[in-house]
Each structure stands twice: as C-alpha cells, then as structure tokens.
Amino acid sequence: MDQFVSTFTNKIDTKGRVSVPASFRTVLAKDGLDGIYCYPSLDAPALDAGGQRLIDKINHLVEDLAPYSDERDQLATALFGTSEILTIDQDGRTILSERLREHAGITSHITFVGLGEKFQLWEPERFDKHLAESRNKVRDLRKLLGAGRRGSGGPEGARE
Amino acid sequence: MDQFVSTFTNKIDTKGRVSVPASFRTVLAKDGLDGIYCYPSLDAPALDAGGQRLIDKINHLVEDLAPYSDERDQLATALFGTSEILTIDQDGRTILSERLREHAGITSHITFVGLGEKFQLWEPERFDKHLAESRNKVRDLRKLLGAGRRGSGGPEGARE
DNA sequence: GCAGTTTCCATTGACGCCCATGTAATCCCA
DNA sequence: TGGGATTACATGGGCGTCAATGGAAACTGC
Incomplete structure (x- = not known):
C-alpha cells in the first residue's frame, strides 16, 4: 500500500x-x-x-x-x-x-x-466531532454527485 | 469469476x-x-x-x-x-x-x-431485515419501470 | 554538574503463522 | 448409480514476532 x-x-x-x-x-x-x-x-x-x-x-x-x-x-x-x-x-x-x-x-x-x-x-475528541461533520457533508455531497455518476454503478450513486 | x-x-x-x-x-x-x-x-x-x-x-x-x-x-x-x-x-x-x-x-x-x-x-439478523426491505423496494421499482426495462440482470439482484 | 535531548533496552499485548480437526462437497471407480 | 476416497473449506488452538509504550543510559549544550 x-x-x-x-x-x-x-x-x-x-x-x-x-x-x-x-x-x-x-x-x-x-x-x-x-x-x-x-x-x-x-x-x-x-x-x-x-x-x-x-x-x-x-x-x-x-x-x-x-x-x-x-x-x-x-x-x-x-x-x-x-x-x-x-x-x-x-x-x-x-x-x-x-x-x-x-x-x-x-x-x-x-x-x-x-x-x-x-x-x-x-486531538482525538476534536477529530470525533470533525469526522461526524465530514460524514454528514459527504452524505449530502454524494446526492449531488449521484445523478451524474450512474455509470455502471446502479442505484447506489457515487458511494464508491 | x-x-x-x-x-x-x-x-x-x-x-x-x-x-x-x-x-x-x-x-x-x-x-x-x-x-x-x-x-x-x-x-x-x-x-x-x-x-x-x-x-x-x-x-x-x-x-x-x-x-x-x-x-x-x-x-x-x-x-x-x-x-x-x-x-x-x-x-x-x-x-x-x-x-x-x-x-x-x-x-x-x-x-x-x-x-x-x-x-x-x-450482522446476520440485521441483514435479514434489510434484505426483506430491499426486495419490497425492488418489487415496487419494477412496477414503475414497467415492461420496457427488464434489464439484463434480472430484478432480483441483491444489489441494494 | 545539570537540564534537556537522543539512543538503547525491556515489557506487554496484539497479531501473523503454523498445525490439527471436523464437515461437507466432489470425484472416482466399480 | 452408489459408496468410499479425496479435496476444499471453515474453525480451534499453540507459539513466535512485531508494534506500542515505558524507562534507563549515553550524550550535548549551558
């Protein structure tokens, strides 16, 4: 890796x-x-x-x-x-x-x-918060990307 | 494969x-x-x-x-x-x-x-539930898609 | 000589490697 | 086609190695 x-x-x-x-x-x-x-x-x-x-x-x-x-x-x-x-x-x-x-x-x-x-x-605790926020934003972001990225993927959108 | x-x-x-x-x-x-x-x-x-x-x-x-x-x-x-x-x-x-x-x-x-x-x-039990829901959704989806779209794979695929 | 820093060694626990066993599917041959 | 032999795979356990951590020893600059 x-x-x-x-x-x-x-x-x-x-x-x-x-x-x-x-x-x-x-x-x-x-x-x-x-x-x-x-x-x-x-x-x-x-x-x-x-x-x-x-x-x-x-x-x-x-x-x-x-x-x-x-x-x-x-x-x-x-x-x-x-x-x-x-x-x-x-x-x-x-x-x-x-x-x-x-x-x-x-x-x-x-x-x-x-x-x-x-x-x-x-700092570990700060990161926990940051990660939660990031995951939320990515969830939203994925919806935006999703429409354009249907390629071979299927209904999952861009999560991959 | x-x-x-x-x-x-x-x-x-x-x-x-x-x-x-x-x-x-x-x-x-x-x-x-x-x-x-x-x-x-x-x-x-x-x-x-x-x-x-x-x-x-x-x-x-x-x-x-x-x-x-x-x-x-x-x-x-x-x-x-x-x-x-x-x-x-x-x-x-x-x-x-x-x-x-x-x-x-x-x-x-x-x-x-x-x-x-x-x-x-x-987790096995959670998956059972998830599978049941997925199958229901697929059934609905198939109705919406109608006869014109019976793709290659068959609608039963586990793909979410 | 002392404080701060770097190098070396020791401990502990997790993980990778090896071997053994049970079981189910497959193959082979009569 | 049926039954025994073989293989492949999932699972259990013992043991060695390595990574993370703590502490001692050597070193440097003041």
Whole structure:
C-alpha cells in the first residue's frame, strides 16, 4: 500500500514522544523521506502531514502562481513558513513542537488520520466531532454527485 | 469469476477471526490487493468492502476535487479516514477492529453479501431485515419501470 | 554538574503463522 | 448409480514476532 489509510490514536509519553503508526511509516519510507513533513492545516485545528510527495505537490501549487505576486508569497509563507520536518527515531516515534501541538490543541493523545496522499494529526475528541461533520457533508455531497455518476454503478450513486 | 456474488454467514472465533468466503478471496486476489479495503457504510449499519478496484474508485472521487479545498479533505476524511485495510491470514481469515464491528453491530457472526464489484458485511439478523426491505423496494421499482426495462440482470439482484 | 535531548533496552499485548480437526462437497471407480 | 476416497473449506488452538509504550543510559549544550 502506498497510501495513508485508516485512523490510529496513540499516546504521548512523558517525554513528548508518540509512536507513528507502523503502516504510515511504511508509506513514508517508500515515499523517500526520512521524516514527516508537517504544518498546521489552513482551515482546521489539525496538522497536515506527509512525505516527499506532499512536498512536491505543494511546490507545484506555489509555482503555478505568478512569480512575485502577493498570492504566491502568502501561500508560500503560510505553507513553507510554518512547516517542519519531524524526525522519526529508531523505535518509530516522533516529537511535535510546542507550536504544532498548540495549533491542534493536542495534549496527551494524538489521532493519526489517513487521507490518501497525506494524513492529519488531531486531538482525538476534536477529530470525533470533525469526522461526524465530514460524514454528514459527504452524505449530502454524494446526492449531488449521484445523478451524474450512474455509470455502471446502479442505484447506489457515487458511494464508491 | 471476477465479481462478489452470493451471501455467506461465518462465525467469529474467540480471537476475533472470521473466515472470508473462499470465492471472495479469489476475487480479491485477482483484483490485486492482499487484503480487504473496508469502511463503514454511510447510510446503513453495515460495512462496505472490496479490493483494489474499490480503492481506485475512491481515489478518483477525491482527486476530482480541488487540492486543499474543504470538500476534498472532508471527502478524504470520511472515506480514507474511516477505512481500514484488513489483512487476510494464510488460512483465509481476517479480523475486524472494534470500530468496524461496532458500526455494524457485529458480535458473533458475520454475513458476507456480494454486490458485484464490492461486498458488504452485516450482522446476520440485521441483514435479514434489510434484505426483506430491499426486495419490497425492488418489487415496487419494477412496477414503475414497467415492461420496457427488464434489464439484463434480472430484478432480483441483491444489489441494494 | 545539570537540564534537556537522543539512543538503547525491556515489557506487554496484539497479531501473523503454523498445525490439527471436523464437515461437507466432489470425484472416482466399480 | 452408489459408496468410499479425496479435496476444499471453515474453525480451534499453540507459539513466535512485531508494534506500542515505558524507562534507563549515553550524550550535548549551558
């Protein structure tokens, strides 16, 4: 598997260490980054994270904007300026900086959420709420998509 | 056969293991996934499951949305975030996480329901009810469609 | 020398792997 | 065609390995 899938909740120990889920470590290793690229999510109290592929994507995103434009500088600042490369120790654990933890309201536990090409870090309780909302919105979204996507699918619409 | 067909009910043993129906395993193997991609159904107390083909479909759904948009993250959260890749051991058995079992109300037995390109996992009694309702709906639908639309498959298909 | 940090080792529990058994469907041969 | 043999599959249990976690030891900068 080369994608971040599923969610895992792990504990932060007294030294601030957290185990990165083994399956996520596998994806990162294949991705060719010895660490985790991580920055505060733009529109959620969470952290976005990923490997080399994510860095490349963000690079492209920025490069697509006009050079020296305000937008470009702002985007670059918002993303790169707040990013960190988290190291992973020999036991597969990492340490989040105070600034990152603070943005996500993380204290004693972290929920790792796979989103395919990247993943997010959440404070567990906040994530529960967020997930409930997301599922509701997707239910609505699916109705919209449904009509156009009947392909071979049958009455199920776009849920797949 | 490259489709999930028929229903099977198997027992969960003391370690939480269930045999995946042999015919389903065959389909999964051909599909090129060494495991089961599985997530809670959005609108039923059941689990949706499938192989690589199902993953690809979801990938396309997500990739069609703008990068870093709210919508995209929500869709990815609701789909990838709640998904798990279940492993299949050498005897053809798998283990469902507490989270998955809970969503479907599964305790001691699981009903595997083939839906063609994917399949579902149900708590047996709930599935019985669900099947009865589905058959009624199909009967109604058939009346509406009338004589002109007796498609290829036959109206009895378990496809929801 | 001390505080904070990183590396290494130990524990525990979950999961994967192996082997054994029962049962039902299938095949083969008379 | 009937009955025994064989195979395939579902199920049960023992054991080794690995991941998550806790703590000790080594290291670094002040």
